[in-house]
Structure formats: C-alpha cells, structure tokens
Amino acid sequence: MIGYLTAVFAILRKDLAVEWRSRQLLAGMLIFTLLVILIFNFALELDARVRSEVSAGVLWATFAFAGTLGLNRSMAFEKDGHALDGLLLAPVDRSAIYLGKALANLLFILAVALFILPIYSILYNVNLLNLGFLLVVLLGSWGYVSIGTLLATMSVQARSRELLLPVLLFPVLIPVLIAAVRASSFFLQGLDSSYIWPSLNLLIAYGIIMPTLATLFFDYIVEE
C-alpha cells in the first residue's frame, strides 16, 4: 500500500513539476476560461434575476470546456514523448498511474477555479464565499476528472484525440454536470437544503463509483 501511494504521489509531483516548467496546460486553460466567461457575459445580456439563475450553468459549462483542454494535454505529453511506457514499467499496480494523473488534473481544474471564480463573482454579481458552493466545486471537479482522466487515456491512443475526447466525455458527464449546476444554483440562491441533497448525493456517488471503475479497468485501457 505504501508503495502504491508513493507511486501515486510521485506521478502527481512529476505532473506538477512538468507543468511548472512548461506552463502550457494551465496557461491555455486559464485564457480559454476567461474568454468563455467574458463571451457568455456579453452574449447573454440578462437582467439581474435571470443572470443569477443561469450563472451556475455558465460556470460549469466553462469548466467542462476548459477541462477537456487540460485532460487532452495531460495525457498527450505522456503519449507523445513515449513516457507512458516509463510509467507502465513501474513495479506497482497500474491504477496508481490513473490516480496520480487524476489528482494532478484535479489540482489543475481547482487552480483554474481559483483564478476564475473571483472574476465570475464580479461579472455575475454572486457571492461565492459559501462553503457549500465550494464543496460543490470540489465534488463536481473530482467527478469530472475521475472519468475525464480515464477517457483521455483511451482517446490519446487515437489520431483524432482532440475530437474524440469531448465526444466520449460529455455524454457520460451529463449526470455530474446537471447535479453540479443544480447544487451550485441552490447554494448561490440560498434555497432549502432538501433541494440540495439529491444533487450532492449524486455528486458523491459519482465521485466514488467512477474512480473505482476506472482503477479496475485502467490496466486494460493502457494495454497494447
């Protein structure tokens, strides 16, 4: 178990070091996120009430699109440099590679959220200092990367991987996106907690089931 966790954190640390050196993944995601938020802001010239109602949807749509850039890049640099083979040679269960990459992707998405949420708060006039909302961001992001990392590993083997990943990813993301949008709206609009629990439960279940399935099937996906 210690060896497994050592490998998970070695891969996480390596991904952070590679990103710190290249700054390609985060820079792309941040610029893209900022542009999408601004485009939505000017395209939807809504009154304050409607704006508040749709703001959670805008936020999660932005995360979903920006996330695919990060997921594609995080696996592409392993595949293009053939470094994935180096990871596969490690004397540890191969699901450790999945978990290390998924945790790194989670940190990248959260870094994007940290950057974009204050801007979003100003543009959409919403108060984000809400622990419940921040929990939804965390759970939604984990649900997103847990399936996204697995599908990025599958799509990176294909020649048209940039096209393939969103085609595979978005249909299976629908439950987590709907739950994240609903839960975010409820927290931001201060509604009764009975509305929130079904969405939170779905996010928690998704965040447990998807990584479990992914760790079981990862070895078959990376198999030559």
Add this chain to the structure above:
Amino acid sequence: MNMISVRGLSKRFGYRWALKNVSLEVKRGEIVALLGPNGAGKSTLLRILATLSKPTAGECEIAGFSLPQHAIEARVRIGFLAHQPLLYEDLNTEQNLAFYARLYRLNRPASRIDELLELFDLDSRRNEPVRTFSRGMQQRLALARVFLHKPRVLLLDEPHSGLDRATAAIVDHELKRLAKKGTTVLFATHDHQRAQHLARKVSVLSDGELVASTAHRASVSGLYRRALGARAGD
C-alpha cells in the same frame, strides 16, 4: 538458473504475426544478443518481456515470475531500454532520474543518481532540461534510468544507438561488469561486431521466428548470413 525463459511465444498484430513460436532461455549472468533485420520481431519480444505488451500465445518468465500473472514482481527486476528514451523533455536530468527513483522506491536515490550521472558523464548537465539534449545524450540518460534501480535483468533495445565510441565502450564495460556480478542482459542490435564482442550467445530472429542460436564465439556475421540465407531458400 534461467532468468529469462520463453516458450512457444507468439504475438499477432491484426492479421500479421510479429512473433511465431519463439523459445529462448537466458541464464543468470549471461549476455545474449538478438540479431535480425528490421521488422524481425526483436523489439516486440523485448516489449513482451518488459511487460509492456501481452503475448497472443506462449509462456514467459522473468527471474522465475511468470508473465503477465506476476508482472509487478517481474518489473522490480527489469531494466528496459526502449527505442525512445522514456524521459520527460520539460524536466531536467536530475528531476527525471529522481522521478523514476521514487517510482522504484529507492532508499538513497541522491547517491545513486550522482553515481550514474558521473558514469554517463552527465554531471555537468544535471540541471538542464532534456529537450536541450542531443540524441546521444538522451540515450545516455535513458541508460542511467535503466540502471537506476540495479535491475537483475536488463532488456536493451539498440543500447548503442546514438552513442559515440567512448560512451559505447563505457556501456560495454558496464554491461560486462554487471554480468560478472550476476545481471542478465538481453539486447537487440544490428551491429554484428558489437554482438560478437559483447555477447556470449547470439540468437537470430527473422520474420518473427528464431532461426538460429549459438553459444559459441563463432563468426556472428557468418551465422547471420547462413540463417537468413537458409530462410530465404525456404
């Protein structure tokens, strides 16, 4: 004791058989060269032994551990050099080796990394990103990565590729030294002279079949010509 044992190994990619019923045994401390023209199946055989690919049929064992059932135990004992260096171009020399040291859970990685950087004359480039390296330097660093965890079985695909004469001689010397201490080496090469000089046994692959094998220090080029000539006459 056989450190590498292959029995009736076959591998198919689509309709094409990359390996056909290959059997091979390599004892502890032996250096064996795999010769063969391009596309003969040398890299495929090494990748299967390195647990990166699964055979279509047949059995193989590394250090007594059957593959793929005991792949994790086998991987601890394997050092695999591929065609590509398997390095991260954005990381520097030291960061690359430190990462692999963590994956292999080395006890004192810093001293081992220093030792290998000195051996492969990369000490002065330890803080430079790999993307600035020439092909030869990347190969030297890739070899350092392979030797890092002191594997008992070395599987090397064209280990001398891109190396200058001096570094190739260092690699040969190191491989012989390790073999004397019990490390088993199976390497693929096109260089007959290198195979003759380094290996105790030579096996020739052609079209996925093992067509000749000799334990004698006979002329490798002669063996190679006879084996491929006989095959062409089939």
